[in-house]
Amino acid sequence: MKSELERLLADAVSSLVGTVLPQAVDPAWINVERARDASHGDYACNIALRLAKTARRPPREIAQAIVAALPPSPMIARAEVAGAGFINIHLVSDAHSAVLRQVLERGERYGESAAGGGERVILEFVSANPTGPLHVGHGRQAAYGATLGNLLRVTGHSVHREYYINDAGRQMDILTLSTWLRYLEAAGATLPFPSNGYRGDYVQAIAAQLELRHGRELQRSAAQVLAGLPQDAPQGDKEQYIDALISRMRALLGAGGFDQVFELALAAMLADIGDDLSAFGVEFDRWYSERELARSGAVERALGELEARGALYRKDGALWFRASQYGDDEDRVLVRANGQSTYFAPDIAYHLQKRERGFERLIDVLGADHHGYVARVRGALVAMGEPGESLEACLMQFVSLFRGGQRIPMGKREAQFVTLRQLREEVGNDACRFFYLMRSHDQQLDFDLELAKSRTNDNPVYYIQYAHARVASVMKQLEARQLQYDASMASDNLARLDSPQEQAALRELARYPELVLQAARARAPHALVHYLRELANTFHTWYNASTFIVEDAPLRNARLALALGVRQVIGNGLGLLGVSAPDSM
Template identity: 40%
Template sequence: MKESLRKAIEEAIKSFKEDFGGEELPSILIETPKEEKFGHFSTNIALLLSSRLAKPPRKIAEEILKKFNCTIVEKAEIAGPGFINFFITQKTWQDLVPEVLAKRERYGSSDLGRGEKIQIEFVSANPTGPLHIGHGRGAAVGDVLANILEFSGFDVHREYYINDVGVQMTTLGKSLKARYLELLGEEVKFPENGYPGGYLKDVAKELYEEVGDSLKDKGQGAKGKGVAAGLSLREEAEKADSRELIAESLQEGDLEFFIKFACEKLLNLIKKDLEDFRVRFDAWFSEVTLFESGEIKNSIELLKSKGIIYEKDGAWWLRSSGSGDEKDRVVIKTDGATTYLASDIAYHKNKFERGYKKVIDIWGADHHGYIPRMKSVVQSLGYPKDSLIVILVQIVNLQKHGKTVAMGKREGQFVTLREVMDEVGVDACRFFFLERKSDAHLSFDLELAKEHSSKNPVYYVQYGHARICSIFRKAQEKGLNLQRIDKVDLSLLKIEEELSLIRKIYQFQETIEAIANSFEPHHITFYLKELVTLFHKYYNEHPVLGNDVSLSSARLNLCKAVNIVLENGLRLLGISAPESM
C-alpha cells in the first residue's frame, strides 16, 4: 500500500529533478498521521523541497498533486504548512481483511532480514544465585526481540553466556562450604562478601543428601586459586595446555568441588526459572570452554600480533582508547591472571567467527561504560563497529508498600523473578516488562500488581481476544458460521469504526518492521493496546451479530482478522490469548 503510494509520489516529483542540479532529491517519507483527519498517510516532501526550490511549500504541493496519480488514493489534499495528506479508498482497506485471514499466523511477518544470521545474547546472569526481577526484564526484552526478529526473517540464535570463571565463583564456593559446614553443626564464620541468600542453604542440603559429611575436611587449603581466580596465562601460556592448567587448579583447591556443585545447581535453578518464564535459549555458552579451547590465549595472541594488545608496567593492555574508549584497559594482570575483558574478547571473536552478521548483547544499564571498549574490540578483530549492537536494560525499581526495595545479591535481600512471576503471573509480568523502553527506568509496584492485577493492561488486551471468541461462540449458537471469505460482501464494512480498525490492523506490519529496525520491542504492547481499544469501542457501539446476515458475516470476518493480529502479537510477546476470561 505504502509502496504504491511512494512510487506515485516519486513519479510526480520527477520534474523537480533538473532544478536540483543533478543532486538526489530528498527521500520520500510517508508517515501515518496521529489523527485520521490528516489523512491515512501523509508526506512532507513539499516542505523538504521548498528551501531548495525557493518556492513556498504549499505551491510545490499543488504542483505535485497536479501530476499525481495513484489508483488506491481516493483523495489527496494539502494541509497545514504544506503536508500532502492521502486518503485511501475504502475498497483498498476492505481488501486487507481477506489478506489477513489468508496469512493467519504469518500476518505481520516478512523477509526483512533475508535470512541473515543474527545472534542475541541475553540474561547471562552469573550462576551465583536465582534470577532477580531485573534479570527478568532483560529476559523478556531479549526473548520478545528475538521472536520479532525471527518473525521478520532473520535467522536468530539465542544464547546465554555463563560466567563460570572468576572471583565470584570462588566466593560462591566458599559460601556454599560455609553453609555446608553449618549444616553439619560446625561453627563457621560466613565469608566476607559471601552470598548470604537462603538459597545456598538449600543447595547445602542437597549436597549433604548426596555426599553426607564426607566433605567436612575438604577445601581447607583453597585460597582463591584455581579456575575461580582466573587462569595464570602469562607464564604458563607457552608451556602448558589450558586444560592441564585447569586440572592442576582443581587439585590445588578442593574448594573446586563446592564451586562446581553450587554452579551446577544454581544454573539449573536459573534454567528452570527461564523455562517457566517462557524464555528459550538455543545455547548455553560456558566461559570455561574459552579457556579449555585455547581461544582466550589465541585471541590475545592475535591482538598482540596486531599491536592492539601491548605490555606496559608488567601488564598487558588493550589499546581501546583510540576508538572511543576513555583509556586503555588491562587484559592480563601483573599476576598473570586474565581479566573479564580477555574472556569477552575471546567470546565475541567466537561469535563473529560463527558467521553472525549482527551480534546483539543485552546488558544491564550498569554496564554501559563497557560499550566503547567492546565496540573497540569488535573493530580490532576486523568487524564493523555497528555489527555489535548493545541494548541496555535499565534497572527495575521494585516498589513495595510505597518504598523502594534495595536490590543486589550482596545485600541478600532481593526479589526474585520466581517470586514475581508466581505472584503476578507470567503473562502480566512479561507484558509489564515490555511496556517501557528498555533503557528507561521501570518502576514495578509489586503490591499494586498483586492487589489490582485485574487493572493490568495485559488483561485489557486479552479481554479483547476473549470477547471476540465469545462472539464466535454466540454466532455458532445462532447458526451463523464464518463464511468463506470470497462469499462475503466486505463492502459492507464501511462505518468509521470498522475502517479505523482495519487501518490499525494494517499498522501491525509497520510496527513489527519498526521494531526489527530499531530493536525496541516495547512498541508492540502499545500497538496491541491501541488495536484493542478500537475494538472495544466498536464492540460497544455496533453489534456484530444482527438480523442482517450478510452484514454479520462481514463483521465476523473483521473480528476474525482482529483476533489473528491479537494472537500474533500476544504470541510474539510470549503471552497467552485466552478464549474466555
C-alpha cells in the same frame, strides 16, 4: 502499501525535474507517513516542504504540481494539498478491506516481513553469573531479549539466542567456597561466614545436595579451615580474606575435591536459572560456557591477534590493551600481574568468536551499569580487524519494585532480595512479561506488584487479553444461536464495514506490519505494547457501539470477519510479547 505510495510519489516528483524542480531528487527523501488525524486521509507526505528550499518555490505550489503529476492508481481515491504543503492521500475503501483479507489469509504470519534480508544476528541476553538465582533486573532483560528476538525473527533476520555463562571466574570460586562452608555448618561446625560470601538461602540448598551426594567425605574441622587466616572485614581486607579461604579449601580438599563442589554448585545454579527462564517462556539456542571458551584456546588466539596488531603492551607486570586508541577512555588490563586474566580477556575472545561463527550483527542486552563496557569490547573488535558497528548494546535501565506505592528495597549480596521466580509466582508470567515490556528499555522501570496482580480495570494486561477473549466469546454465542460464520459471504461484503469504528479498526490492522518493523528496527518492544493497547481500545469501542450478530447475514459475516481479524492480530502481537491470548478469562 506504504512503499507503493512512495514509488508513485517518486514518479511524480521525477517528472517535475527540469520544470518545477531544478534538480533530481533522491528517492530516499520521499517518505510517506500514516496520517495522524483521520481527516488528513490515510497517508501524508511532506516532500514538498522538504523541496521548497532548493526549488525556491512555495511548498504548496510544489505540492500542487506533485499531486497533478501523480500517476493514476486504483488504490488512491484522491490526493490533496493541505496545511503548509502536505500531500494527503485518501485510499479507496477497497484498500482498507484488502488489509482484512490479508490478515485472515496470512493468519499467524500476518505482520511478518523480509525486511531484515536474512541478516545473521546473535542476540546475547541475561548472561547472569551462575552464582545466584535470577533477580528482577534479569527478568527485565529476559523479557526484553526474548521479545526483541521474536521481533527480529518475524522481520526477516536469522536470530541466534545465546546465554554466556561466566563459569570461569573468581565469583564461581566464591560460590564454591560459600557452599562448602554451609555444608560444614550443616554438619555442626561453628565458623564465621566471610563477609564477601554468598549469603542467600539457595546456598544452603546446594550444600544440602552436596551432603546428599558426598556424605561426610568433604568434611574438615573448623580449626583446619580457619588456622592462620588473615582478618576479615571490617578489621582486615575482605578480598584477601576470602582468597585465603579459597586457597585453604583447595589445600584441604585437593583440586579434585574442590572441583566436585564447584561442579555441583554450578550445575545446581544453571538448572535453577534454566528452569526459571524456561518457565518464563524464554529459551536460548545455546548456553555458551566461558570455561569451554578458555579450554579451546580462543582467549590465547584473541590475545595473539591483538599482539600481532600491536595493540598490547606490558606495564607494572600486567598485560594491557591499548583501548584508548580504539575509542575507550583509558587502556584496560587483560592479564593481571598475578597471571590471572581479567573478565575482559575472555569477553574479547567470545565476541571475536561470534564474528568467526559468521554473525553479522552482535547484539548484547546489558544492564545499564555495564555501559562503560561497550566501548572497550567494541575497541577490541576494531583492534582485531572487525567492524565496530557490528556490535550493538541494548542497555536496560534498572527495575524498582513497589508494593502499593511502597518501594521494596533490594540489595545484591544481602540475604533478602526479590528473585524473578518470586515475582513470577506472585504476579503470574503474563502480567510479569507485560509489565517488563511496557516501558522503553532506557527508562527506569517502576514495577508495582499490586497493580500487576490486580484483576481490575486498571491492569492493562487484561484490557488487551479481554479484547481477544471477547471475540472468542462472540463466536461461541454465534454457535449458541445455531449460526455459522460464512467466510466467503464475509469476503464479498467487506465494503459493508463503513462505520467510523470499523474503519478505525481496519486502519489499526493495516498499521500492524509497519509497527512490528519499526519496533524491531528501534529495538523497542514497548512500541508493540502500546500498539496492542490501542488496537484493543478501538475494538472495545466498536464492540460497545454496535452488535455483531445481527439478522442481516452479509453484514453479520463482514463484522465477524473484522472481529476475527482483530483477534488474529492481538494474538500475533501478544505472541511476540510472550503473553498468552486466552479465549476466556
